[in-house]
Amino acid sequence: MSFFSKPVKTNDTDDEVQLNNYRKSGDVAVLGKLFEQYVSLIYGVCLKYLKDEEDAKDAVMGIFEELIIKVKQHEIKQFRSWVYVLSRNHCLMKLRAGKRVEEISLDEVMEFTPFAHPEESNREEAMKALERCMEKLNPAQKQSIDLFYLKEKCYKEIADITGFTLNDVKSYIQNGKRNLKICLERSSG
Amino acid sequence: MDRADDITQIRKYLNGELNARAMHELERRALDDPFLADAIEGFENASGDQGTNLADLTDRLNQRTEKKVRKIIPWIPLSAAASILIVLGAGIWFFTNRSDKAELKRAVAQDVVVKKKEAPTASNSDIAADTLKVEKAKVMAQASEPKAKVARGAKINLKATVQADEKEELKESPPALSEVAVAKASAPAAVDQSANADKADKAYEYKYLSSKKDSLGANDMLVSDISKKKSINATTVKHKGLPSTPTLLQSRVDGVSVTPDDNHTVTGTVTGNDGLPLTGATVKVQGRNFGVVTDANGKFTLQDVPKGQTLSVNYIGFSGKKVKADQDSMRISLDPNNTSLAEVVVTKEAENTVQNAHPRDGWKSYNDYLDKNAQSPDGKTGKEKVSFIVAPDGSLSQFKVVKSLSDDADKKAVSLISTGPAWVGNADGKAKEVTVTVKFH
Numbered sequence: 047m048s049f050f051s052k053p054v055k056t057n058d059t060d061d062e063v064q065l066n067n068y069r070k071s072g073d074v075a076v077l078g079k080l081f082e083q084y085v086s087l088i089y090g091v092c093l094k095y096l097k098d099e100e101d102a103k104d105a106v107m108g109i110f111e112e113l114i115i116k117v118k119q120h121e122i123k124q125f126r127s128w129v130y131v132l133s134r135n136h137c138l139m140k141l142r143a144g145k146r147v148e149e150i151s152l153d154e155v156m157e158f159t160p161f162a163h164p165e166e167s168n169r170e171e172a173m174k175a176l177e178r179c180m181e182k183l184n185p186a187q188k189q190s191i192d193l194f195y196l197k198e199k200c201y202k203e204i205a206d207i208t209g210f211t212l213n214d215v216k217s218y219i220q221n222g223k224r225n226l227k228i229c230l231e232r233s234s235g
Numbered sequence: 236m237d238r239a240d241d242i243t244q245i246r247k248y249l250n251g252e253l254n255a256r257a258m259h260e261l262e263r264r265a266l267d268d269p270f271l272a273d274a275i276e277g278f279e280n281a282s283g284d285q286g287t288n289l290a291d292l293t294d295r296l297n298q299r300t301e302k303k304v305r306k307i308i309p310w311i312p313l314s315a316a317a318s319i320l321i322v323l324g325a326g327i328w329f330f331t332n333r334s335d336k337a338e339l340k341r342a343v344a345q346d347v348v349v350k351k352k353e354a355p356t357a358s359n360s361d362i363a364a365d366t367l368k369v370e371k372a373k374v375m376a377q378a379s380e381p382k383a384k385v386a387r388g389a390k391i392n393l394k395a396t397v398q399a400d401e402k403e404e405l406k407e408s409p410p411a412l413s414e415v416a417v418a419k420a421s422a423p424a425a426v427d428q429s430a431n432a433d434k435a436d437k438a439y440e441y442k443y444l445s446s447k448k449d450s451l452g453a454n455d456m457l458v459s460d461i462s463k464k465k466s467i468n469a470t471t472v473k474h475k476g477l478p479s480t481p482t483l484l485q486s487r488v489d490g491v492s493v494t495p496d497d498n499h500t501v502t503g504t505v506t507g508n509d510g511l512p513l514t515g516a517t518v519k520v521q522g523r524n525f526g527v528v529t530d531a532n533g534k535f536t537l538q539d540v541p542k543g544q545t546l547s548v549n550y551i552g553f554s555g556k557k558v559k560a561d562q563d564s565m566r567i568s569l570d571p572n573n574t575s576l577a578e579v580v581v582t583k584e585a586e587n588t589v590q591n592a593h594p595r596d597g598w599k600s601y602n603d604y605l606d607k608n609a610q611s612p613d614g615k616t617g618k619e620k621v622s623f624i625v626a627p628d629g630s631l632s633q634f635k636v637v638k639s640l641s642d643d644a645d646k647k648a649v650s651l652i653s654t655g656p657a658w659v660g661n662a663d664g665k666a667k668e669v670t671v672t673v674k675f676h
Contacts, residue, residue: 078300085296086242086289090274093281099288102277106292110299130270200258202251223266 061125065117074114080125081110088133095137109136172230179229186210187222194219242289245275501537503565505529505548513569516550521557592625592667595657608651611675612643619648622670627660637670648673 061080068076088109092102109132122128180188189208193199199207204215247253248261265272278285505516512533519526520540526547529535537546540560546567549555553569594601620638623631634649652671661667 075300078296082293082296085292086245087270087274089285089289089292090242090245090277091270093277093285094273095277097280099281099285103288103292103295107295107299110296126270130273134273194259194262198256198259200255201262202258203255220266 062122065122065125069118077114077117078110081113081129084126084129088129091130091133092137095134095141101140105133105137105140109133112136175230175233176226179226179233182229183222183225186214187218187225190215190218191222191226245278246284246286248275249279499540499542499563501540501546501560501563501565503535503567505533505535505550506566506568507553508568508570510568513550513553516548516553516569518567519547519549520560521545521547592661592669593659595629595659601656604655605651605671605673608655609648609673609675612647613641615641615644616676617644617674619644619673619675620670621645621648621652621673622668623652625658625660625667625669627664627666629658629660631658640675644673644675647675 064080089106092105096102193204201212201215205212244261265275505513514531516529517526518535527535544560546558546560548567554572558567617640619640622635622637624633636645639645
């Protein structure tokens with residue numbers, strides 16, 4: 047059961063070193079190097095929210111400018127998640143012209159994978175709980191989760207096997223995962 | 236997986252170039268990582284290859300980070316260049332300013348001469364002072380001529396002017412004013428000359444109180460003096476290097492003493508032809524858009540009126556008068572204007588309706604009465620018209636049937652009217668014939 051583990055390798059220590067270098071030297075180039083690693087992701091996020099390539103590019107540059115100032119003001123534990131929230135907020139601010147959108151406070155750094163890694167001793171127990179919870183899912187979610195996490199199929203394959211559309215598969219897996227998480231937390235708590 | 240690979244993975248994923256295993260890997264990561272998920276969604280929604288946009292972004296980012304580095308380097312040469320520019324600029328300004336001043340001086344001198352020619356009667360005011368022949372100024376000017384360099388053109392003009400004004404008496408302003416001041420007051424060009432002389436020749440001294448007069452200052456004073464037509468009373472001029480801007484010049488003007496030449500204050504009284512003062516008459520200097528109003532004693536005071544100006548005096552009911560302001564104290568009498576306003580007659584037409592004979596309680600209640608009681612005596616229905624005379628006292632007589640319905644109806648109608656509500660006679664006291672219609676039903 048590896049799907050609750052965090053698949054993203056933590057380069058956070060690298061990030062932190064570079065952030066500290068920037069804080070000390072004030073050299074924008076250092077920050078630029080760090081930022082460059084995230085540019086494509088940030089650009090993707092901006093594209094998602096702004097839906098316009100030029101706007102997205104401007105937003106990325108705007109985020110960098112914001113970063114230059116804010117890196118010095120905030121204590122950053124996880125640069126990756128922090129810069130994500132910063133980017134999202136930046137885009138939402140831009141969209142705000144028409145309507146108000148909720149903004150996430152930068153200081154409440156979001157944890158992406160809050161799942162506790164099951165300890166070895168509890169593993170058996172956790173497995174049982176997981177199976178119990180899997181049974182509670184609706185059939186479509188259960189089938190998708192099963193195919194995705196246990197059989198390790200990709201969305202496309204699952205769609206081919208089950209006959210669901212790709213988007214359906216996606217939402218089944220997302221919702222199923224959320225339901226599982228809620229169920230597990232309840233049973234453990 | 237390295238972050239730099241994210242975008243290639245995403246692109247391959249979206250292009251369907253990844254195998255099922257790698258697709259699964261990315262999808263799973265996206266599920267755990269909203270950052271990645273959002274980015275994939277963004278790229279997914281945007282049509283086309285974002286590679287060029289990303290390259291562009293990287294460029295921009297590099298430019299942004301490099302710019303700071305470049306900015307730091309040229310600071311020292313930049314500041315050096317800036318300081319050189321400043322010094323050069325200051326030098327150029329200084330020199331051009333100086334030559335400007337010389338030009339100004341020349342122009343002023345000429346201007347002064349011209350003005351002087353126009354108004355040669357400058358000094359006939361009544362200030363008691365030492366007199367000085369212009370000749371003296373002329374001598375001074377000639378003495379200084381060889382050394383005066385700037386206002387050469389003016390000097391020539393000056394000689395002519397001075398000769399023209401030779402016989403004129405010049406007045407000298409209060410206490411410590413020097414010969415130069417005198418010359419200036421009467422023949423401004425001369426001052427310019429002597430001022431230049433001063434500059435050139437220290438041996439010739441004149442005083443403005445304790446300070447030395449600046450030649451250009453003097454010029455400007457004169458210019459202002461003439462152009463403003465204003466009398467200036469103080470006597471001090473401070474020596475403060477070369478004045479350079481008009482503002483500076485103007486500030487000096489206030490300190491110069493020059494006796495008033497052709498401006499003066501005019502006072503006077505406005506009266507009617509009977510000699511009684513007119514209060515509230517307007518006195519206006521022609522060609523200017525201001526004026527004063529006479530007080531309760533018909534007196535007025537107008538300041539700074541140029542000699543020879545025409546005053547226009549007006550008062551309601553009197554014909555206006557135009558008078559030359561050639562005296563300081565004037566007596567202006569106005570002749571009454573005999574055109575009178577046409578009479579206005581307000582008339583109102585009398586209201587006949589009220590004055591004529593009518594039922595005492597009004598026509599409406601009278602008609603109601605008739606309506607109510609007009610029961611046909613013989614079954615015939617229709618209109619019956621009866622006329623009668625209403626006497627001034629309200630009594631009714633001489634009933635006549637104008638339109639008959641039947642004999643019975645005639646009698647009934649007459650009795651209805653004669654025994655009905657009271658009437659009021661005509662207000663003018665005459666008997667009035669009234670016709671009433673009775674509708675039988």
